Amino acid sequence: MSDLQRTLRVDLGERSYPIHIGTGLLDSAALFEQAIGSRQVMVVTNETVAPLYLRRLLDTLRTFDTHHVILPDGEEFKQLEVLNQVFTALLERHFDRGCALVALGGGVIGDMTGFAAASYQRGVDFVQVPTTLLSQVDSSVGGKTGVNHALGKNMIGAFHQPRGVIIDVTTLDTLADRQLSAGLAEVIKYGLIDDPEFFAWLEDHIEDLRRRDTRALVHAIERSCADKARVVAADEREAGRRALLNLGHTFGHAIETGMGYGVWLHGEAVGAGMCMAAELSSRLGLIGPDLVARIRDLVARAGLPVDAPENLDSGHFLELMAVDKKVRDGKLRLVLLKGVGEAFLCSDFDRAALEAVLKQRAERT
Amino acid sequence: MSDLQRTLRVDLGERSYPIHIGTGLLDSAALFEQAIGSRQVMVVTNETVAPLYLRRLLDTLRTFDTHHVILPDGEEFKQLEVLNQVFTALLERHFDRGCALVALGGGVIGDMTGFAAASYQRGVDFVQVPTTLLSQVDSSVGGKTGVNHALGKNMIGAFHQPRGVIIDVTTLDTLADRQLSAGLAEVIKYGLIDDPEFFAWLEDHIEDLRRRDTRALVHAIERSCADKARVVAADEREAGRRALLNLGHTFGHAIETGMGYGVWLHGEAVGAGMCMAAELSSRLGLIGPDLVARIRDLVARAGLPVDAPENLDSGHFLELMAVDKKVRDGKLRLVLLKGVGEAFLCSDFDRAALEAVLKQRAERT
Numbered sequence: 062m063s064d065l066q067r068t069l070r071v072d073l074g075e076r077s078y079p080i081h082i083g084t085g086l087l088d089s090a091a092l093f094e095q096a097i098g099s100r101q102v103m104v105v106t107n108e109t110v111a112p113l114y115l116r117r118l119l120d121t122l123r124t125f126d127t128h129h130v131i132l133p134d135g136e137e138f139k140q141l142e143v144l145n146q147v148f149t150a151l152l153e154r155h156f157d158r159g160c161a162l163v164a165l166g167g168g169v170i171g172d173m174t175g176f177a178a179a180s181y182q183r184g185v186d187f188v189q190v191p192t193t194l195l196s197q198v199d200s201s202v203g204g205k206t207g208v209n210h211a212l213g214k215n216m217i218g219a220f221h222q223p224r225g226v227i228i229d230v231t232t233l234d235t236l237a238d239r240q241l242s243a244g245l246a247e248v249i250k251y252g253l254i255d256d257p258e259f260f261a262w263l264e265d266h267i268e269d270l271r272r273r274d275t276r277a278l279v280h281a282i283e284r285s286c287a288d289k290a291r292v293v294a295a296d297e298r299e300a301g302r303r304a305l306l307n308l309g310h311t312f313g314h315a316i317e318t319g320m321g322y323g324v325w326l327h328g329e330a331v332g333a334g335m336c337m338a339a340e341l342s343s344r345l346g347l348i349g350p351d352l353v354a355r356i357r358d359l360v361a362r363a364g365l366p367v368d369a370p371e372n373l374d375s376g377h378f379l380e381l382m383a384v385d386k387k388v389r390d391g392k393l394r395l396v397l398l399k400g401v402g403e404a405f406l407c408s409d410f411d412r413a414a415l416e417a418v419l420k421q422r423a424e425r426t
Numbered sequence: 427m428s429d430l431q432r433t434l435r436v437d438l439g440e441r442s443y444p445i446h447i448g449t450g451l452l453d454s455a456a457l458f459e460q461a462i463g464s465r466q467v468m469v470v471t472n473e474t475v476a477p478l479y480l481r482r483l484l485d486t487l488r489t490f491d492t493h494h495v496i497l498p499d500g501e502e503f504k505q506l507e508v509l510n511q512v513f514t515a516l517l518e519r520h521f522d523r524g525c526a527l528v529a530l531g532g533g534v535i536g537d538m539t540g541f542a543a544a545s546y547q548r549g550v551d552f553v554q555v556p557t558t559l560l561s562q563v564d565s566s567v568g569g570k571t572g573v574n575h576a577l578g579k580n581m582i583g584a585f586h587q588p589r590g591v592i593i594d595v596t597t598l599d600t601l602a603d604r605q606l607s608a609g610l611a612e613v614i615k616y617g618l619i620d621d622p623e624f625f626a627w628l629e630d631h632i633e634d635l636r637r638r639d640t641r642a643l644v645h646a647i648e649r650s651c652a653d654k655a656r657v658v659a660a661d662e663r664e665a666g667r668r669a670l671l672n673l674g675h676t677f678g679h680a681i682e683t684g685m686g687y688g689v690w691l692h693g694e695a696v697g698a699g700m701c702m703a704a705e706l707s708s709r710l711g712l713i714g715p716d717l718v719a720r721i722r723d724l725v726a727r728a729g730l731p732v733d734a735p736e737n738l739d740s741g742h743f744l745e746l747m748a749v750d751k752k753v754r755d756g757k758l759r760l761v762l763l764k765g766v767g768e769a770f771l772c773s774d775f776d777r778a779a780l781e782a783v784l785k786q787r788a789e790r791t
Binding site: 141144145152153155180207210212216217220 | 585
């Protein structure tokens with residue numbers, strides 16, 4: 062085990078599980094044997110990841126009765142009909158209730174595999190092997206699984222915790238720069254929510270992360286997972302505190318929907334969304350303009366946009382925010398900032414300030 | 427409230443819920459208001475039940491924001507694609523996480539609605555209004571929800587407990603005799619598993635039940651639900667004791683599969699299956715032939731077959747039993763009897779005795 066390897070525990074009572082982070086973990090048969098308590102193992106991956114890492118993983122899993130299924134790659138395939146391919150693969154191999162699924166890929170593969178595991182014979186084990194920065198720092202913790210419906214994202218799913226998460230940071234070597242930056246948006250988010258020390262560390266190390274320095278990546282992923290795990294452990298079913306994880310997301314979802322899914326990456330929309338949340342906080346007198354500048358600077362250095370797209374007018378933007386699923390009883394709730402590491406949930410804010418934030422883009426550009 | 431109305435509680439900690447049994451409950455706005463904690467309500471039913479009871483139920487639910495979706499009727503529609511129609515209906519009406527689903531129909535509607543509720547936005551409330559005897563005594567308790575896959579029954583699903591079950595026994599007035607008898611198979615099963623007093627009561631009242639005597643029906647349904655609830659409360663996730671509920675089912679599933687689904691009703695196959703389990707128990711010296719005769723007599727008086735179909739040869743029958751999902755590590759586990767009300771799980775039995783049971787049909791007929 063290299064000195065770079067870290068293990069942290071997500072504390073959820075009897076559903077607690079470890080997250081292992083390090084280099085070369087894809088080849089660690091011992092780690093997988095520890096994580097998987099089953100004989101029958103189904104690896105679920107996609108057409109992009111399979112040529113890169115599937116052989117290696119299957120080789121590592123050779124002591125199990127292992128099969129695999131390769132799904133098409135892309136958010137548009139995150140739907141019930143494609144999910145059914147996983148069930149078909151499991152049933153064709155006569156997989157029983159004692160089997161385990163292994164998700165090898167990014168967030169879409171993780172969400173679909175997790176939901177397949179939650180639903181197959183009413184629940185079997187699964188292990189995550191996330192291969193994108195976004196899925197490593199986001200989907201590894203929280204137990205949210207599911208698929209999209211034609212009428213809404215992530216509308217069908219389950220809370221289902223993995224038995225373990227194995228993060229091999231060397232899989233990031235094959236990740237496109239743009240995808241890496243998108244993952245960094247969520248990393249920055251954890252610092253802003255409740256970890257000011259981590260935010261300061263990111264200001265010093267964002268370039269190290271972009272050039273994929275292993276030591277920096279392991280630290281950032283470990284800290285992000287630990288930060289998220291703390292929030293989730295306090296609120297597994299998303300009643301209160303967990304909503305803070307939506308910092309930048311209500312703005313972000315409006316951008317994603319307004320531009321058409323896939324035009325902006327989720328992380329890019331969240332990056333701009335966090336800057337907008339900071340600006341709104343500043344207009345409401347919660348933080349100073351210097352902090353807004355600091356946040357915009359870090360987001361920009363992460364390779365992310367800091368403003369919403371120009372061709373999304375503020376009226377339409379507001380409409381899109383109003384249909385976000387975090388809206389309750391018609392009230393828009395936003396995560397705002399009182400400082401770095403001091404995010405809070407607010408539904409009682411001056412709407413004129415929000416409209417001003419949505420309009421100011423035009424002035425700046 | 428009529429003196430015939432009964433309420434029993436399924437005790438599952440924070441997931442506990444009441445089952446109300448009586449006449450005219452479909453019209454009891456108070457009961458539904460107590461069971462449903464939501465404003466938005468989606469009634470899920472099918473083409474057969476809708477013309478009989480949907481208007482009445484919608485009228486009872488008029489104080490809610492109520493919509494409905496009507497699915498095609500039949501086990502062949504218990505699948506992901508049809509389930510998706512429920513999600514579409516929910517999303518078209520902008521139903522949020524605080525909504526509730528109401529299942530109005532038999533077991534297929536209950537299972538599908540329950541799984542839709544388990545999965546919509548990762549879990550919303552649901553209330554069951556079962557309209558067949560089988561669903562009233564079986565699906566009301568246990569929280570098993572799901573759909574079929576082309577390669578296996580009930581292979582996709584979730585454990586999801588309802589917030590309440592409302593059983594109006596007058597809905598049985600429109601149930602076909604054959605369906606009523608099929609429900610009685612499960613009723614008899616509860617007596618055999620661990621309630622000898624109920625078994626004796628059934629021997630005295632089986633004809634009352636077949637002619638739909640209200641008082642007898644309320645008692646049989648209440649006792650069946652209570653018996654099942656006791657087993658489920660001890661073993662919610664089916665690790666051990668809950669397997670006793672499969673009495674007659676491994677034989678029964680082999681009959682259903684062997685004949686082609688729908689040729690024999692599930693309850694008919696279970697009726698014959700219980701008789702076969704009794705005969706095997708007798709051959710193993712666990713019970714005497716007099717008890718086998720008593721069981722066969724009651725099953726026959728319930729209007730159910732007591733022998734497996736002639737055209738299913740014993741070799742094929744054995745193969746079909748071997749692929750049942752209760753098989754673990756290649757070992758066939760059967761529920762056998764040491765007496766009325768003394769069912770137990772057994773995987774260590776003389777295979778020759780089983781083969782003899784499968785063969786003896788031919789001799790008898």
